[in-house]
Amino acid sequence: MDKNQATGLILIALMLITYFTFFKPEVPQQEELVETTEEVTPNLELPDSTSVGAAPTLPDSLINVENQTKFGVFAAGAKGESQLVTLENELVKISIDTKGAEIREVILKNFNSKDENPVRLITDKTNEFVTQVTSMGKSIDLTELYYSANTSTISEGQKITFTLNLGGGKTVSHEYFLAADSYEVGYNLRLRGLNNDITKDEVLFNWNEQMITQEKDVEMSRINSTVNYYTLSDGFDEIAERSMEYEEEIINEPIKWSTIKQRFFLSAILAEKSFSKGKFSTDVDMANPEMVKNAKVSLTIPKEDVTASEGANFRFYFGPNDYHITSEFAEGFSKNLWLGYPPMLWVNKYVLIPLFDLLNNVLNNYGLIIILIVLIIKLVLSPLSYKSYLSMAKMKVLKPELDEIKEKHGDDMSKAQQEQMKLYQQVGVNPISGCLPMLLQMPILLAMFYFFPQSIELRGESFLWADDLSNYDSILSLPFEIPFYGDHVSLFVLLMTASTILITYSQQQVSTVQGPMKSLSYMMPIIFMFVLNSYPAALSFYYFVSNLVTFGQQVLIRRFVDEDKIRTILEENKKNAGSRKKSKFQQRLEDAMKAQAQKKGKK
Template identity: 45%
Template sequence: MDRNSAIGLTLIAGLLLAYFYWFAPKPQEAPKVPAATEQRMAATDSSAVVVKGEPEASDSILTATYGDLSAAMKGTDATTTVETGDLRIEFANRGGIIRALELKKFKTYDQKPLLLVQPLSTAFNLSTQYQGREVDLYTLYYQPTQKKEGDTTVLTFTATLSNGASLAHVYKIPDAGHEIQYQVVSKGFDKLLGTDQLTFRWADAIRPLEKDLADTRKNTTVTYNSREEGFDELSAASTGTENEKLATALNWVAIKRKFFLSSIIAKEIPFAGGEVQTAFSAADSSLVKQANIQLTIPKKALADGKASFKFYFGPNDYQVIGKVTENFAENVYLGWRPVYWINKFVIFPVFHFLTLHIGNYGLIIIILVILLKLVLFPLSYRSYLSMAKMKVLKPELDEIKERVGEDMAKVQQEQMKLYGQVGVNPISGCVPVLLQMPILFAMFYLFPASIELRQQPFLWAEDLSTYDSVIQLGFAIPFGVGSHISLFTVIMTLSTLIYTWQNNQMSSVQGPMKSMSYVMPVIFFFFLNSFSAGLTFYYFVSNLVTFAQQAIIKRFVDEDKIRAIMEENKKKNAANGGTGKKSKFMSKLEDAMKAGEEARRKADEEKKKKKS
């Protein structure tokens, strides 16, 4: 590792350390969430989220209060279950709503059924004005009918009023997949409403599904897509209450867990606006976050037969969700540009291709490392060659420091002169390292976001999507380490230290800068100890392959030959009376150094004049 590479990597590590230390969200007081009220969503703790219906009343009181609607105010609770290859859905005849929904092909971390909707945690509300009163249409009693259309189950819940008007909730559930078509159908019912809109509310007390609660909270939020502004989301890293009022038309809103999505999507007429909120109490480990969604449905959509929607309850899988609706794939964060482009068009397609043909994800990671190292081999070769050149020049560079003394500007000028004489570009070793950095960061985003790694074991790791905890501590170490030690992170750190030591044998860097190169791997241990085991395993394998690459390259890099070429260049340039041909960059760098030295000299002269 030459001086420029060491400086570049030190700056990167410093920026990362500063970001995590200074800009991480500060803990806030536990949020106060409004208590549950009639026909309203809320949750104050880990207890059930409920939407209270109307109290029991006699038929005469109901008729006097609600008129024609009273016929649907009383009934007997019952459920209807529909089971497909991917979903098990339980519907309630009171409300005609989804009461429970299980993803059959997934389990929680402790191997229990994975429910995205459950009675004690999820509540739906569809409010409107009827005869001057706010009524929740999901508290009415509906009559269910079920039929089959090809490979789709059609389930209809109908409430008929005494005046002949009716309201129906129609669900179309295919035999496979995670999408559920949903339509609210009115036959004269819309004419009885005293407002021009309906309000859809969805409250979800999100329960833990994964091993790492802290990481789950950092990846749980509400996302949405505006027709005017596109994809956006509430801050997932917030430690308090996040709330956003949305005045623009919305295509969809989703409750995003780390690996799963629950979403409602407008098919024909968008939602007219709404409000989204997330909140959680850090002290309540039984709850990830509380998510509240409120959306406005125009009454015109109901009147025109266009109150059509679809639900998506399924994995947050990049290969799947891109086909659901516009911008839905944004729910998988693949990094900032250009890292996003590298992940989307290079890394992710290769990774997905390997998952289709290989069942062992540890082996997939090893193959991915080897493929990327082969592609990047020319850059690795140039970087190693640059380090070899700097190693050959080290005695002369040290001689310049001893001869010139403490005048660093003069030292740099003499070193640049030497580089020109022997035909060496000191930046050439830094450029290949910088070009490989986007790949490094692409993996940093890819593995934690890949549901393919979820609950996939390898060696001692039981789940490559989260950390492997071989040692549990009785206390928490700050700076992201947590209350455990990850073995993959430990061996990754040790291999990086060995790699650093190996490079330092070829480096001209001395003093504090050389010591700093050993500090950086330790810093990254703190950052990565609670990250995906798949990620740290990838970095470890990458180090091993790099060792092998350098051993192979070393066989083809003859330092004596490099020294002879440098001496020949020096003689040619001396005979020509110059310092050799310079690149535009080197010329500009020398000019900048001369200008800086001239400015410093003038400043010293001004100081002397003032003193005299």
């Protein structure tokens, strides 16, 4: 760089320094505002309505207009405070919110859930009651409104009245009443002075509930949970309990009551008059073991009922599915405890339940009660058992002659049957007399399938290694699941299976059954082992004890049944066959066989 270039650069630098020192432009005012804002903002305390990102608070006048638009004549209830008010007795605690006058929680004090805490039948997270009216073409949800609560204690129990004063003599009131020592909650809904403001002739009561899992065995709970209802024309009906799919029923006729039924507990509503119609549905989220099923109940209340001076009266039931309690709540309500079809229903209703209650008043050990039930039933049925065994012994004595007839007539089954019937008539033996006593005992055996899985008295009661007789007993948990069997091993079921095989072997010693039927009789205990592995321990224990008593009966009867004496008696009967008249059954059976043989001969 030469001298001239260096001199030029120095002069340019001096000119720039002079310019920015004496002639620089003024800083724009916007820059100063930004800088000032950054310095002041941290110390500002702005109200919520002016915070960055918060919605501005509307003036009261605009809020009133908005509420008036949304709720119409009910706008006075749009603002208020949510508080829980409690109804409580020795059995149940019920929390009701001043917002909506809605039941938020129901706790059953005397029953524990699987987590050992009191059963929470209803919670605000799993249950929703919605009461809707139509006013001037708009659907108004009464459970979105705020009410004032007045609690009073009367001689019969506790009462809470939730009131919303709309002015001009118009009020909405919800009244709840809980008596001492009761699971029933009285409920009255009254819309006073609002007849002209409600423009649709029906009020909707919608009830959505996710049934909380209360038992350890959620699968058994699911197949015993559903929605039941009772119509004035057809009586009791239900959505299929065992369904794991979405199920829906629409009923366009008067309904008296509806129940959200779990295995051991019920939540129900009953109308003093009736609901005009209803819609019910259930579905299952199989991936959520904390919920049994989802239930929805939609009931329609006639407008004239709630606008009448006395209002519409209802009753809730929140409590155990106990036959003795539910039978007093309403007509047909005890059917929530399904005891089977007749004759199993009759056996449970008139034999097992009274017998169980009688023993329960004396003993507090349910294992011993089950043993005594077995002994009493077996004692009463012992004449039938003796007759059945005696019939099998007679058939065993006749077996050589029966085999001879089969061999003689070969493939001519019709002729063989006629000869067999002739032999039976000669010796005075009825071939089905051994089956009838067994058939008469079948309703009792089957009734147990309905009785034990639903007996709330057994819930949480332990015996031997079973910690809960209403649940399966497990001595071994498997790391995998066996189809149709499960992921555990029930010892009572194994004992029942072994004892059944033992009895089958004992009966085969006096039975004439041969071929595939003989093998099939040994397969039945194995089949029941798979079926009963996840059933309550009380049921498999009952069958196990019953098998032991049956085996003892057979050993005892065998001492009094002398096959030689039977053979002598049958021979005497054969000699006197000509003087003995055929029974009506034998005559009809013989005539049927002859007719069949003649028909076959014509072909």
